[in-house]
Amino acid sequence: MQRIGVFICWCGSNIAATVDVERVSEVIRSEPGVVFSANYQYMCSENGQQLVKNAIKEYNLTAVVIGSCSPRMHEATFRKAAEEAGLNPYMVEIANIREHCSWIHKDREEATEKALVLVRTAIAKVNLDAPLQAGESPVTKRALVIGGGIAGIQAALDIAEAGFEVDIVEKNPTIGGRMAQLDKTFPTLDCSACILTPKMVDCAQNEKIDILSYSEVEEVKGFVGNFSVKIRRKARYVDETKCTGCKVCMEKCPSKKGLNEFNMGLNNRTAIYIPFAQAIPNVAVIDPEQCIKLKTGKCGICQKFCGVGAIDYTMKDEFIERKYGAIVVATGFRPLKPDKFNEYGYADNKDVITSLELERLMNAAGPTDGVLLRPSDGTHPKVITFIQCVGSRDTSGCGKPYCSKICCMYTAKHAMLIREKYPDTEVHVFYIDVRTPGKNYDEFYRRAVEQYGVDYIKGMVGKVYNQNGKLMVQGSNLIDNEQVVIPSDLVVLATAIEPEPSVRKVATLLTASIDTNNFLTESHAKLRPVESPTAGVYLAGVCQGPKDIPETVSQASACAAKVIGLLVKDKLKTNPCIAHPDESMCNGCSQCANVCAYGAITYVDKEFRLGGGKTEVRRVASVNPAVCQGCGACTVTCPSGAMDLSGFSSGQIMSEVEAICKM
Amino acid sequence: MKICYYPGCTLKTKAKDLDVYARLSAEALGVTMEEIENWQCCGAVYPMARDEIATKLSAVRALDYARHHGGKLLTLCSACHNVIKRTNEDMRSDKDISSRANNYLALEEPYRGETQVLHYLELLRDVVGFGELKKKVVKPLNKKVGAYYGCLLLRPSGVMAFDDPENPTIIEDFIRAIGGTPVVYPFRNECCGAYVSLKNAELPKKRSAAILESAKEKGAEEVITACPLCLYNLQVNGGGILPVRYFTELLAEALGVKE
Numbered sequence: 001m002q003r004i005g006v007f008i009c010w011c012g013s014n015i016a017a018t019v020d021v022e023r024v025s026e027v028i029r030s031e032p033g034v035v036f037s038a039n040y041q042y043m044c045s046e047n048g049q050q051l052v053k054n055a056i057k058e059y060n061l062t063a064v065v066i067g068s069c070s071p072r073m074h075e076a077t078f079r080k081a082a083e084e085a086g087l088n089p090y091m092v093e094i095a096n097i098r099e100h101c102s103w104i105h106k107d108r109e110e111a112t113e114k115a116l117v118l119v120r121t122a123i124a125k126v127n128l129d130a131p132l133q134a135g136e137s138p139v140t141k142r143a144l145v146i147g148g149g150i151a152g153i154q155a156a157l158d159i160a161e162a163g164f165e166v167d168i169v170e171k172n173p174t175i176g177g178r179m180a181q182l183d184k185t186f187p188t189l190d191c192s193a194c195i196l197t198p199k200m201v202d203c204a205q206n207e208k209i210d211i212l213s214y215s216e217v218e219e220v221k222g223f224v225g226n227f228s229v230k231i232r233r234k235a236r237y238v239d240e241t242k243c244t245g246c247k248v249c250m251e252k253c254p255s256k257k258g259l260n261e262f263n264m265g266l267n268n269r270t271a272i273y274i275p276f277a278q279a280i281p282n283v284a285v286i287d288p289e290q291c292i293k294l295k296t297g298k299c300g301i302c303q304k305f306c307g308v309g310a311i312d313y314t315m316k317d318e319f320i321e322r323k324y325g326a327i328v329v330a331t332g333f334r335p336l337k338p339d340k341f342n343e344y345g346y347a348d349n350k351d352v353i354t355s356l357e358l359e360r361l362m363n364a365a366g367p368t369d370g371v372l373l374r375p376s377d378g379t380h381p382k383v384i385t386f387i388q389c390v391g392s393r394d395t396s397g398c399g400k401p402y403c404s405k406i407c408c409m410y411t412a413k414h415a416m417l418i419r420e421k422y423p424d425t426e427v428h429v430f431y432i433d434v435r436t437p438g439k440n441y442d443e444f445y446r447r448a449v450e451q452y453g454v455d456y457i458k459g460m461v462g463k464v465y466n467q468n469g470k471l472m473v474q475g476s477n478l479i480d481n482e483q484v485v486i487p488s489d490l491v492v493l494a495t496a497i498e499p500e501p502s503v504r505k506v507a508t509l510l511t512a513s514i515d516t517n518n519f520l521t522e523s524h525a526k527l528r529p530v531e532s533p534t535a536g537v538y539l540a541g542v543c544q545g546p547k548d549i550p551e552t553v554s555q556a557s558a559c560a561a562k563v564i565g566l567l568v569k570d571k572l573k574t575n576p577c578i579a580h581p582d583e584s585m586c587n588g589c590s591q592c593a594n595v596c597a598y599g600a601i602t603y604v605d606k607e608f609r610l611g612g613g614k615t616e617v618r619r620v621a622s623v624n625p626a627v628c629q630g631c632g633a634c635t636v637t638c639p640s641g642a643m644d645l646s647g648f649s650s651g652q653i654m655s656e657v658e659a660i661c662k663m
Numbered sequence: 664m665k666i667c668y669y670p671g672c673t674l675k676t677k678a679k680d681l682d683v684y685a686r687l688s689a690e691a692l693g694v695t696m697e698e699i700e701n702w703q704c705c706g707a708v709y710p711m712a713r714d715e716i717a718t719k720l721s722a723v724r725a726l727d728y729a730r731h732h733g734g735k736l737l738t739l740c741s742a743c744h745n746v747i748k749r750t751n752e753d754m755r756s757d758k759d760i761s762s763r764a765n766n767y768l769a770l771e772e773p774y775r776g777e778t779q780v781l782h783y784l785e786l787l788r789d790v791v792g793f794g795e796l797k798k799k800v801v802k803p804l805n806k807k808v809g810a811y812y813g814c815l816l817l818r819p820s821g822v823m824a825f826d827d828p829e830n831p832t833i834i835e836d837f838i839r840a841i842g843g844t845p846v847v848y849p850f851r852n853e854c855c856g857a858y859v860s861l862k863n864a865e866l867p868k869k870r871s872a873a874i875l876e877s878a879k880e881k882g883a884e885e886v887i888t889a890c891p892l893c894l895y896n897l898q899v900n901g902g903g904i905l906p907v908r909y910f911t912e913l914l915a916e917a918l919g920v921k922e
Contacts, residue, residue, distance in 0.1 A: 342829030396820070465849030467880070472849075 002063040002091075002127050005036040005055045006119060009043035009068035011098055016041075018102040020112040024067065028119055033127060035059050044074050049081040056085035063091045063126040067119045069098040072533070073524075088131030090576065090647055095122035117660055124659035128652045132576035137626045139225040140325040141567050144169065146217055146506055149177020150549060151330035151541030151556045153199050158560030159328075160208035164567050167210045167322065168203065169217055169231055171502065174279035176200055177332050181262060181356060183363040183370075185549055186413045187444040193278060193365070200280040213281055216502075218319065220327075220509045221599055223629055224536030225572045227324045235315040237286035237294070238272070242310035245274060245282035249302035249311070258290045260367070264357045266375065267367035272302045272311075277365060284310075326536050326563040327510065329520060330556065331503045333542040336391040336496040340398040344387065344493055345464045350376040351471055352464060352491045355407070358414055372422065374490055381489035384418060385473045386411050386429040387461045391496035393432065400496045400517060405546035407494040408435045412448040414492065419452040428455045428486055430475050438548075457484065464491055503543050511597075512537050520544050530558045538562050577647035578628035579635060581621040583608075585642035588619030592634035592643050600627035601634060666786070667729040667736050668696035671743035672704050678740065678891035684911035685739050685783055687920040692791050692799060696737060699728050705743040708858070710750055716763045722750040723764050727774045739783045739911075741815040741890035745823070748780045752822045782816065782825065783911070784833055784889065793840040801919040803842025808913070809883030809905070810834030810845060811874065812852045813893040828852065834887070837910065841917035850877035855896040867900040875904035887913055 008025045010016035021039040029037040036059045040048050043066060055061060064087065066078050071094040079089035097115040105111035143159050145152045148170030156166040168175060179185075180200075182192035203209050212231060219230035253270035260269040262276050271290040274282060292299035293313055303311040335356045338346045346352045351374050353361070364370035374381050388407055391399030408431070415427045434456070436445045448454045461475035470487040477484045499518040507514045512532040513521040520539050523531040530538050538559040541552040566572075581592075583606065593601040604622045607615050621634075621643065635643045635650065644650055674682035689696050703721035710719040725747065729736035738744040753760045755776025765773040781789070787796055812831055820828040831852060835845035853874055856867025875897060878886050887910040888894050897907040915921040 342827060463849060463853070467849075 001033050002129075003035045003059065003061050004031075004033045004063045004065060004123060004126060005052070005059060005061040006031075006034055006038075006065045006067065006123070007043055007048075007052055007055075008037075008039040008097070008115075008119070009048070009066065010039065010041045011043075011069060011102075012041065015068070015098050015102040015115075018105055018108055018111045019097055019115045020108060021067075021115075023112055024097075024115050024119060027116055028123075031120065031123055033123065036061065043068055044077055049077070052078065052081050053085040056082060056087050061087065063087075063093075063129055065093050065095060065119060065122045065126055067095040067097045067115065067122070070094075070096050070100075090132040091126065091129050093122040093126040093129065095119045120662075121656045121659040124655040125652045128649065128655060129647070132646055134573040134576045135625055136571045137223075137225055137574045138571055139567060139569050140227070140323045141165070142167070142322070142324050143326045143328065143563050143567065144217075144227070144229055144322070144324040145328045145330060147177070147330035147332055147500075147541070147543070148172075148175030148203075148211065148213065149330060149332045149541060150179040150196060150199075151332065151543075151552045152177070152328065153196075153203055154553050154556035155328045155330060155538075155540050155560045155563070156209050157199065157202055157206065158557050159563050159567075160206050162560075162564045162567075163208070164564065165208050165210070167212055167324075169215050170211065170213045171216050172275070173214045173236070173283070173285040174275045174281070175203065175211060175213060176276075176278075176280065178334075178356075179549060180276065180278075181264075181359060181363075183359045183366075184413060184417060186409045187438075187440045189413070189417075197278040197280075200278065204280045211281065212320075213283075214285060217506060217509060222323075222627065223598065225325045225566070225569075226626070227327055227536065228321060229324060229327075230319055230321050233318045233320060235288075235317050236283070237288070237291070237311065237313055237315050238284045239310040239312055240281060240283050242308045243283040243306075244308060244310075245279075245284070246307065247274060247284075248305050248307065249284055250274065252301050252305045254299065254301060255290050255292050258287055263360045263367045264354070266357060266360055286311075286313075326538065326566050328538045328540055328556075328559050328563060329503070329506060329510070329512065329532070329543055330540040330559075331500045331506055331543045333497040333546075334500050336399065336498050338390050338493050338495050341390060341493075343463050344390065344461065344491070345466070345471075346493060349464070349466055349471060349491075350374075351381070351489065352493065354493050354495045355410055355414065356495075358492050362414070362417060372418065379489075380422065381425065383426045383486065383488045384428070384490045384492065385471075385486050385488040386415060386427070386492045386494060387464075387473070387475075388429065388431045388494045389460070389496075390493040394496070400498060402496075402517060402546065403435065404496045405435070406497065406548045409438075409441060409444065409548065411492075411494045412436070412445045412454075415454040416448045416452045419448075419454060426455070427452075428457060428473075428488070430457050430459060430461050430473075432458075432460060438550075459484075497542060497546055499543055510534055510537050512539075530555055530562060536566065574626060575630055577630040577645060578625050579623050579630065579632070579643055579645050581623065581638075582642045582644065583620045585640050586618075586620040586638075587640055587642075588621065589639065591637050591639060592621055595633045595637045596628075597631065597633065598627050598629050600624045600629070664693065664790075665695045665697050665733065666781075667699050667732050669699060669702055669705070669725050669729075669736055669738050669743060669747065671702075671738070671740045673742075673891040674740055678894070678909070681739060681889070681891065681894075681909040681911055684909065684915035684921065687922070688911060688914045688918050689783075689786075691918045691920045692787075692796065694786065694791065697732075699725055699732070699736075705746040706750075707742060707746065710746055716760065716767065719750050719753070719760070719764055720768060722747045723754060723768060723774055726751055726754070726776075726778045726780070727768075727770055729778045730774065734777070735779045735781055737781050737783060737786060739889070741782075741813060741888075742892060744780070744782045745815040749819075749822050751776050751778060751780050782889070784816075784837060785825070787837060787840075787914075788833055793836050796837075797840045797842075800840070800842050800917045802917055804838070804913060804917055806843050807846050807882050807884045808838045808843045809848055809878035809881070809886045810838060810851055810910075811855075811878070811886050811888040811893060811897065811907075813888065813890050814852070814854050814857075815890060817852060834889075834910065837914075838887070841914060843913070846878060846881050846883040848877045848881040848883065850874040855893045856900065857892055857896070860896055860900060864900060867896045868902070871896045871901035872904060875901045875907075879905055 255271035259265040360366040459476035540556040
């Protein structure tokens with residue numbers, strides 16, 4: 001029998017307001033095995049931890065139960081405290097009486113009863129706990145960055161700066177991401193390319209950074225410090241090592257009708273192309289869906305004209321496998337397609353465009369060489385109406401429930417740039433709220449209103465329709481309490497941003513959690529904002545939540561700091577809660593190895609004594625403790641019940657269930 | 664087939680055409696509309712107050728009657744349809760409303776939104792089928808017609824689940840089925856001004872005229888609707904820009920049953 005100490009935390013009023021903590025610790029005191037029971041206002045505080053430590057020493061405790069918040073919050077804290085008092089840290093169990101109890105119940109009586117059950121359950125488990133020793137595993141001193149936008153670029157540069165090798169895997173033919181498509185950046189109106197492309201060049205020139213463009217992560221094995229990643233290098237049909245970026249192939253290519261993705265489909269590109277002038281790597285790529293040679297076998301013009309013999313139509317996807325200690329996810333976003341919003345007529349009117357399309361129309365390297373012309377007829381628009389929150393803060397189901405955060409600022413930027421460049425243009429902005437917190441942000445927006453005379457209208461737009469060639473924007477002006485109709489030449493939809501859809505695949509490969517909006521979940525919203533709950537995986541940029549460039553860069557650098565902190569270590573402590581087979585029961589059926597997501601289980605032939613001097617050789621499972629993550633899949637799969645998990649044994653779980661059912 | 668039918672007050676007085684032609688056409692299509700017994704006013708707009716129970720009761724009585732007589736309730740007036748469908752949803756999903764209404768009515772078996780509410784247009788689309796309807800047309804319309812939806816059929820779109828509130832197609836499909844050419848115009852789902860005509864006629868005048876103007880500009884020769892109040896506003900306050908009729912009248916014409 002263990003000598004158990006039970007410590008009930010009030011968590012200020014978080015627990016104590018709903019759970020009668022005094023009663024819980026009083027009732028629990030008489031449970032078998034419990035030799036000490038106390039409650040305290042903040043068990044995680046220094047005083048609270050001291051209380052635990054003192055009790056361990058004074059009462060010779062062999063096991064500790066803490067009734068507090070989720071183990072994800074403070075399990076590590078209390079294990080450390082117990083260890084400092086001389087107890088094995090795995091002799092500590094947490095009963096989650098906050099998230100699982102006080103926060104979700106209103107009735108004090110009910111909540112107190114439930115807290116009692118939860119604490120008794122933890123006692124049932126701790127009774128069967130055995131001291132565990134953490135092992136060690138080496139750290140591969142190389143990082144992987146998935147996504148080569150500004151987040152990935154910044155993270156890679158910072159990690160490389162500390163002397164570690166970094167690979168950037170980018171699915172597109174060039175790094176640069178969304179920021180490369182922007183014209184100017186708020187709130188300073190720097191040219192986006194001017195501040196981004198030098199960083200892209202830095203990446204290319206940094207000998208610690210390897211850019212794997214036009215590549216995708218296919219498979220991830222291993223765990224923190226020891227990831228093994230399979231990367232698909234998509235067939236580019238152009239030899240990266242030979243291509244000089246001379247663009248002769250682009251001049252000669254006869255297939256010119258591909259939609260130019262970089263310009264949001266506003267103009268066309270050839271089948272062989274370099275996405276934009278400052279692309280890194282500055283190497284051509286062939287679109288196999290569009291290339292005449294690849295589709296019909298006839299053409300081959302680019303190969304004929306390529307002076308360095310870089311074109312290879314027979315190229316196939318290749319796979320490489322590399323080892324990493326840490327992984328940064330920086331997969332970014334895409335603007336929401338507004339075609340579900342029939343009221344704005346995006347699908348029916350060429351002159352209803354999205355903000356990112358406007359960026360390209362304003363950009364000197366864009367389809368109109370930076371002259372703002374309507375897509376329909378190439379004339380200068382004289383009246384431009386912006387509609388904010390298209391798809392953001394939307395509960396109709398067509399859009400997203402969240403605020404996309406960047407739209408108020410970029411719309412103010414667009415409005416201001418247009419008024420600056422074309423002062424005779426009338427600019428209206430429909431908004432629900434203008435949200436511009438941030439350094440120099442509100443001043444920026446005020447400038448649009450006060451200095452540039454942009455007409456901000458509080459209210460939403462109900463309909464955009466075409467009448468005699470004018471786009472009639474019908475909306476409400478809530479301040480004047482009237483309906484307004486603005487005949488416009490161009491309508492710009494400030495569309496919501498959503499995580500790049502490929503993030504779902506990446507999250508699955510990494511077993512990183514993701515929320516209902518496809519944003520990756522951070523380990524703790526406030527205190528561990530750049531770490532995924534999956535150890536060794538870090539989050540940078542919009543894949544974690546809507547954010548602008550300064551925030552993205554800060555987060556990327558924060559990720560880099562975390563990665564560097566991990567990579568400087570030579571060894572990591574491993575989780576001792578891992579699987580182990582009872583060899584006398586194992587019949588070597590392989591079912592556990594089949595379900596192991598980490599490849600931790602192999603089979604060995606072992607000799608067993610049968611008594612009477614006889615022996616037999618049997619095939620039995622063997623778990624690699626450095627690879628096993630303790631997920632428990634093998635334990636529930638094993639048909640003979642031979643596989644068990646230290647710290648979460650079948651016996652412990654059954655005793656927990658019994659403790660709950662007793663109530 | 665037979666189906667329970669809720670006509671509503673206006674269809675017995677001002678909007679007789681909507682009702683009469685609907686019945687004649689339904690018979691021609693093999694559907695008998697059986698007026699439910701002892702129906703009362705649906706409550707018009709009043710039951711939509713969240714804390715109001717008494718005015719929801721007549722809708723619940725009608726729904727409960729239909730539950731025991733085939734499980735479907737056919738409506739025709741847009742306003743009644745809106746009230747009955749939304750009350751049905753409240754009875755299905757709002758515990759508070761449902762228990763208060765059931766406590767009051769003390770039905771043999773509490774009503775929990777089991778009845779399926781069908782608008783006449785949904786009957787044509789989903790039960791008869793526009794393809795079948797087309798086969799039975801004897802006098803194709805051969806006219807450019809603008810569909811006027813108004814608000815009540817479409818919104819709130821989640822509960823009504825009638826069609827895309829911003830880009831509906833059901834009445835256009837109907838027009839096509841009876842041999843006409845639908846005219847899509849931007850104001851077809853704008854509000855006509857509704858009851859504001861009682862207080863301030865200027866507003867519905869402006870709105871109704873804008874609707875008909877919009878339809879005319881896109882080439883419509885006529886506008887059709889399913890709503891008595893919309894018809895009133897478009898006819899009385901619309902400035903006579905285009906003729907406005909109930910969709911059932913055109914249906915009866917096309918089927919050759921208009922007397």
